[in-house]
Amino acid sequence: MAQRRIHPTAVVDPGAKLADDVVLGPYTVVGDGVEIASGVAVSSHVILVGRTSIGERTRIFPFSVIGEAPQVQGVEGETSLHIGADNVIREYASIHAGSPIGVGSTNIGDGNFILNNVHIAHDCQIGSNCIIASFSAMAGHVVVEDFAVLGAMVGVHQFCRIGESSFTGASTKLSKDVPPFGRVIGERARFAGVNTVGLERRGYGREKIAELKHAFHLLYRSKLRLEPAMKRVEEECAGSQEVERLLRFLRSSGRGVTR
Numbered sequence: 001m002a003q004r005r006i007h008p009t010a011v012v013d014p015g016a017k018l019a020d021d022v023v024l025g026p027y028t029v030v031g032d033g034v035e036i037a038s039g040v041a042v043s044s045h046v047i048l049v050g051r052t053s054i055g056e057r058t059r060i061f062p063f064s065v066i067g068e069a070p071q072v073q074g075v076e077g078e079t080s081l082h083i084g085a086d087n088v089i090r091e092y093a094s095i096h097a098g099s100p101i102g103v104g105s106t107n108i109g110d111g112n113f114i115l116n117n118v119h120i121a122h123d124c125q126i127g128s129n130c131i132i133a134s135f136s137a138m139a140g141h142v143v144v145e146d147f148a149v150l151g152a153m154v155g156v157h158q159f160c161r162i163g164e165s166s167f168t169g170a171s172t173k174l175s176k177d178v179p180p181f182g183r184v185i186g187e188r189a190r191f192a193g194v195n196t197v198g199l200e201r202r203g204y205g206r207e208k209i210a211e212l213k214h215a216f217h218l219l220y221r222s223k224l225r226l227e228p229a230m231k232r233v234e235e236e237c238a239g240s241q242e243v244e245r246l247l248r249f250l251r252s253s254g255r256g257v258t259r
Contacts, residue, residue: 007044025062034067037085050097051078055085055110063092070099070122070140084110084128091116098123102141109146121158133170145180147202149195163249165202167195176256180246181212189258191220204242211240219250220259226250 003021006012010024015032023041024030030042031049039057042048046060052067060066066089067081077100089095093114098105102123108114109128119137120126127146136150139158144150148162151170162168163180172189181199183192194213215233222229230247237243250257 031067051080052097053080053082055083055087057085058083058087058089060089061091061093061116064089065094067095067097070096070102072099072101072122072140075100079122080105081108082106083108084112086111087114088112089114090118090134093118093120095120096122099140115152127164147198148178149198157255160255161249161253164245165195165198167198174258176258177249177253179216179257180249181242182216182258184258191216191258208240208242211237212242212246215240215243215246226257 004018006024007026009026010028012030013032016030017035019036019038021038022036025042025044027044028042028046029048033051034048035053037054037056040054042060043062045062047065048067050067079098079100081095081097082105087108093116096106099122106120106122106124108126111129112126113131115132115134117135118132121138121140123141124138126144129147130144131149133150133152135152136154138156141159142156143161145162145164147165150168153171154168155173157175160174161177163178165181166178167183168174168178169185171187172185173187174189178184181195183195184190185192194209194216196209199209215237218232219229224232230250233243233247
C-alpha cells in the first residue's frame with residue numbers, strides 16, 4: 001500500500017480522518033470533520049472543510065474550495081457534502097455543503113469530470129460520469145443525472161433538473177429542465193435534437209437511438225401539446241425503457257421542460 005504523503009506546510013485538523021495513502025500538497029487546509037478515503041490526491045492550496053467526505057481515488061487540483069457553508073442568507077445549521085469515488089475536480093472549483101432549507105446535503109456521484117472554475121451550490125445532486133466544463137455554475141438544488149454533459153459557461157437556475165445523457169451547449173442559460181437524451185443550446189436554451197454522440201459513446205445501438213428520435217419527434221415536432229404528444233409516444237414506443245424514463249422525467253418536471 002502507498003504511504004501517506006502530507007506536505008509540511010499542509011494544515012490538518014486533528015478531527016479530520018485520512019486514509020493511510022492520502023496525498024496532500026503544499027498549503028492545503030483540511031478541517032475538522034473532513035473524511036478522505038484511500039487513494040485521494042489533493043494538490044496545493046486546496047481548502048477542505050465542514051462535514052465533507054471525499055471518495056476513493058478522487059483528485060482535487062489547486063485552489064479548489066470544497067465543503068464551505070452554503071451561500072444562503074440568514075440560514076445556519078450543520079450540513080454536509082459527499083463526493084464519491086474517481087472524480088476529477090480541477091483548479092478553482094467551488095463546491096458547497098447543503099443547506100438546512102434544502103435536503104441538507106450536497107451529493108456528487110462517481111467518475112465525474114469537473115473542470116476549472118466550476119461552481120456547484122448547496123443541495124445540488126450530481127450523478128455519476130458527468131462532464132461539467134469550465135466556468136459553469138449551478139445554483140442551489142439543481143439535479144444533474146448520470147452521463148450528462150454541460151459545456152463551458154453554462155448557467156443553471158435553482159431547482160432545474162438536467163436529464164441523463166443530455167448535452168447542454170456552451171454559454172447556455174438554463175431556467176427549465178433539460179430532457180434526458182436531448183441536446184439544448186442557445187443563450188436561452190432551446191431543444192436542438194437527440195444527443196446521438198453521447199448515446200453512441202454509452203454503447204447505444206442504432207435501434208435504441210431511432211426509438212428516442214421518434215419519441216422526440218412526436219414531442220417536439222408534431223405540433224401536439226405536451227400531454228397528447230406523450231400519449232402518442234406511449235402508444236408508439238411501448239416497451240422502450242429509455243422512452244419510459246424520458247416520459248417519467250417530463251411528467252415529474254416542476255419547472256417545465258426546455259422546448
